[in-house]
Structure formats: C-alpha cells, structure tokens
Amino acid sequence: DAGVIQSPRHEVTEMGQEVTLRCKPISGHDYLFWYRQTMMRGLELLIYFNNNVPIDDSGMPEDRFSAKMPNASFSTLKIQPSEPRDSAVYFCASSTGANYGYTFGSGTRLTVV
Amino acid sequence: RKEVEQDPGPFNVPEGATVAFNCTYSNSASQSFFWYRQDCRKEPKLLMSVYSSGNEDGRFTAQLNRASQYISLLIRDSKLSDSATYLCVVHKGSNYKLTFGKGTLLTVNP
Numbered sequence: 001d002a003g004v005i006q007s008p009r010h011e012v013t014e015m016g017q018e019v020t021l022r023c024k025p026i027s028g029h030d031y032l033f034w035y036r037q038t039m040m041r042g043l044e045l046l047i048y049f050n051n052n053v054p055i056d057d058s059g060m061p062e063d064r065f066s067a068k069m070p071n072a073s074f075s076t077l078k079i080q081p082s083e084p085r086d087s088a089v090y091f092c093a094s095s096t097g098a099n100y101g102y103t104f105g106s107g108t109r110l111t112v113v
Numbered sequence: 114r115k116e117v118e119q120d121p122g123p124f125n126v127p128e129g130a131t132v133a134f135n136c137t138y139s140n141s142a143s144q145s146f147f148w149y150r151q152d153c154r155k156e157p158k159l160l161m162s163v164y165s166s167g168n169e170d171g172r173f174t175a176q177l178n179r180a181s182q183y184i185s186l187l188i189r190d191s192k193l194s195d196s197a198t199y200l201c202v203v204h205k206g207s208n209y210k211l212t213f214g215k216g217t218l219l220t221v222n223p
Binding site for chain 2: 031033042043045048050055056091095097099101102103104105106107
C-alpha cells in the first residue's frame with residue numbers, strides 16, 4: 001500500500017498567486033480530510049469528504065480556499081489568491097471511519113512570500 | 114475551554130525514564146480516543162487507540178477516565194527514538210471529524 005500521497009512536498013509562491021495542492025487517498029478509504037498545521041494553532045480541519053461529497057467545510061478559512069474531489073482517488077485544495085498568512089503545512093488524510101483513526105500523507109509545506 | 118487540551122511541555126527526560134502525558138477533552142459526548150505521534154517535519158502517525166478499560170502496547174500504556182474527561186499516555190523505559198510530539202485526539206461520534214490537541218514535545222536524552 002502506497003499510503004496517502006500528496007504533492008508537491010514543498011511550494012513557495014508569491015502573494016496573490018494561485019496554489020493547488022493535490023492528494024491521492026488510500027484505495028478503499030471513503031473519507032478524505034484536509035488539515036492545516038501551524039505552530040500557533042496546531043492541526044485544524046479545513047474540510048472533509050465522504051464518498052467524494054463534501055460533508056463539512058466549516059473549517060475553510062474564507063472564500064479564497066476551495067476543495068474538490070472529482071473521484072475516489074484524487075482531491076485538490078486550491079488557494080486563490082494566496083496570502084502570507086496561508087503559510088503552513090497542509091496535510092491530507094484518509095480513513096474508513098473516524099473510529100479507526102486517519103492515515104496522513106507527508107504534507108505540503110507552503111510558503112507564501 | 115478548548116476541545117482538547119494537553120500538557121504544554123516540553124518534556125526532557127533521560128533514557129530509561131518513565132514519562133506520562135495528560136490530556137483533557139471538553140465534550141462529554143466524545144466516543145473514540147487516540148494518541149498520535151509526530152516526528153519533526155513529518156506527518157502525524159497513529160500510535161494507539163485508547164479504550165475504556167485502558168490498554169497497553171509494549172512500553173506504552175493509555176488510560177481513559179470518562180468521568181473526568183481525561184486521557185493519559187505512559188511511556189516506560191524511554192528510548193531516544195521516542196523523541197517526538199505526542200498528540201491527543203478525540204472523536205465526538207456525531208460526525209467523522211477527529212479533533213487534535215496541540216501536542217506535547219518529548220525529548221529523550223542519552
């Protein structure tokens with residue numbers, strides 16, 4: 001099993017640019033989660049999907065953030081326009097249900113300058 | 114009150130020491146509990162689930178006290194490789210979200 005795969009591993013972009021983060025969940029996992037981690041706030045849930053359908057996006061900071069899951073094997077998190085305060089590590093995780101915990105990808109370290 | 118609160122740490126202990134981390138959660142409807150481990154600049158990884166009767170996995174023991182809404186993790190005979198941040202995690206049950214504490218940093222010294 002290849003685990004949860006995220007790309008890119010690192011992203012440095014200028015303020016105002018569009019950023020797209022990608023995630024491939026573990027095959028057979030029907031839940032997909034996007035988290036953001038900073039020193040100040042820890043791990044924050046942004047949005048999660050069940051069977052490709054967004055269930056709860058209450059953690060998405062503002063309209064600049066959007067997420068899609070066009071099929072069971074792919075999801076994107078887009079920030080447009082990006083701002084310096086968006087700098088963080090973004091993790092994707094997948095699961096068969098919260099009772100079993102999540103498996104995280106290796107994350108995307110985003111720096112907006 | 115935060116949903117999940119942990120000892121702020123950091124904890125610095127010598128090899129072979131026993132160390133305990135504590136965690137409290139605010140929502141009494143919480144149903145599932147976990148400890149995750151996160152190495153520096155890596156992703157969180159599931160260390161162990163926490164069961165009502167308490168459970169042990171080698172040198173690691175997890176305890177749950179639902180009445181006090183309190184979770185603990187005990188590490189015996191600490192190894193250098195145990196150095197990491199330990200995250201307390203709670204699942205409420207009415208949805209599929211896990212809520213993470215901010216973590217406690219452990220450094221085991223030779």
